[in-house]
Amino acid sequence: MGQALQTFTRRATLKTPVIMRGYLTLDALLMAELVTGDVSHLLKRDAQLYYASAAFLVDPLEEKQKASFVASMRPEHHPELRELIAPNTHTPNAPPLLHTHRSRGNVNDVAIGRARRKEAGNILNQYVAHAAAAVEWYATGHAEQVWQVVQDIAFIGKKRSAGYGEIDAWQVIPGHLDGLTDDFGEPLRPVPVERWPTSATLIPSEAAWCAPYWDIRNRTKCYTPEPR
Amino acid sequence: MNGADFLMQHIGYRLLPKAMHTGDAVTDANALFSISLPLHTGKTLRLSSCWWVITPDATYTSVKAIPETGAIQGQLRQAVILSSLKTGLPLLILAIGKSPIYARDLFVTYDPRATRYCSDRSLRTVDSTLEKWWTP
Numbered sequence: 001m002g003q004a005l006q007t008f009t010r011r012a013t014l015k016t017p018v019i020m021r022g023y024l025t026l027d028a029l030l031m032a033e034l035v036t037g038d039v040s041h042l043l044k045r046d047a048q049l050y051y052a053s054a055a056f057l058v059d060p061l062e063e064k065q066k067a068s069f070v071a072s073m074r075p076e077h078h079p080e081l082r083e084l085i086a087p088n089t090h091t092p093n094a095p096p097l098l099h100t101h102r103s104r105g106n107v108n109d110v111a112i113g114r115a116r117r118k119e120a121g122n123i124l125n126q127y128v129a130h131a132a133a134a135v136e137w138y139a140t141g142h143a144e145q146v147w148q149v150v151q152d153i154a155f156i157g158k159k160r161s162a163g164y165g166e167i168d169a170w171q172v173i174p175g176h177l178d179g180l181t182d183d184f185g186e187p188l189r190p191v192p193v194e195r196w197p198t199s200a201t202l203i204p205s206e207a208a209w210c211a212p213y214w215d216i217r218n219r220t221k222c223y224t225p226e227p228r
Numbered sequence: 229m230n231g232a233d234f235l236m237q238h239i240g241y242r243l244l245p246k247a248m249h250t251g252d253a254v255t256d257a258n259a260l261f262s263i264s265l266p267l268h269t270g271k272t273l274r275l276s277s278c279w280w281v282i283t284p285d286a287t288y289t290s291v292k293a294i295p296e297t298g299a300i301q302g303q304l305r306q307a308v309i310l311s312s313l314k315t316g317l318p319l320l321i322l323a324i325g326k327s328p329i330y331a332r333d334l335f336v337t338y339d340p341r342a343t344r345y346c347s348d349r350s351l352r353t354v355d356s357t358l359e360k361w362w363t364p
Binding site for chain 1: 331332334337339
């Protein structure tokens with residue numbers, strides 16, 4: 001890039017409540033937007049650890065909203081799924097019947113019975129939505145290039161298609177936090193305990209500290225902002 | 229060490245048949261939760277409707293596990309959790325219901341101030357030092 005790394009604060013003003021699961025670090029957000037696993041050209045990185053904080057709510061309301069969604073996974077409505085889901089039958093070699101009537105038994109029947117309810121029934125997903133003025137990240141990197149990546153992001157968090165986490169505007173604010181520790185010596189993102197600079201009286205917990213954050217293998221004993 | 233590593237290292241590999249060991253703790257933990265385990269009675273049963281408290285020193289469970297695993301049965305859950313938290317050692321608290329549990333649901337507790345109760349698709353984090361039962 002040819003430019004010096006700088007500390008900066010990235011702020012996303014929210015239009016709607018946001019559902020956050022996990023730490024939603026800035027590096028993860030950039031990776032998702034760029035569809036890549038490496039954003040070291042945008043953010044400072046030291047041995048896989050990015051200097052990019054978790055997402056923090058600005059002026060959140062104390063009340064949290066519960067948001068529940070039902071995923072109706074009905075394979076009988078989607079004939080193509082019949083090939084993917086094992087039939088609930090004792091005659092697995094029977095030809096598929098697209099219009100199986102209930103009275104004709106259960107030959108290749110993928111209708112929802114007790115046995116199939118868990119994997120192919122109504123699945124209730126419950127979330128907690130937070131109403132806040134904005135979401136902030138603190139990081140060390142190339143602020144201008146990061147802004148160019150995030151400026152087109154219209155939604156963050158989960159259940160974006162349902163309207164949660166809509167962004168009103170992105171801002172860059174000059175900041176002094178490096179993305180790892182705040183002014184009180186507390187972590188701004190999950191940092192493995194062996195890489196934490198001070199031996200503080202922080203509370204360790206298990207968390208993913210490097211991408212991909214969904215991979216269980218990347219979880220370890222970390223100091224975190226708060227367990228999420 | 230993550231939850232899957234912790235589980236498999238301290239009890240999982242004694243429960244999972246050797247033929248199913250892959251060396252990858254995540255794969256092996258998922259396999260462990262998907263098979264039927266032998267009971268005292270000679271029957272087999274999938275891990276469900278039970279609790280486990282796993283520490284480096286001992287494993288406590290409500291399951292009638294086979295004796296060779298060394299898992300301790302017949303203890304009260306709350307007493308086991310309290311005594312295990314007071315040791316200061318990391319531990320894994322599992323509450324397994326009817327739904328299957330997976331490696332992704334496993335989180336090690338390193339500090340009683342962030343005690344993690346793991347169950348299917350649900351993780352509850354509480355500060356045990358603020359609970360009434362923490363001080364006798």
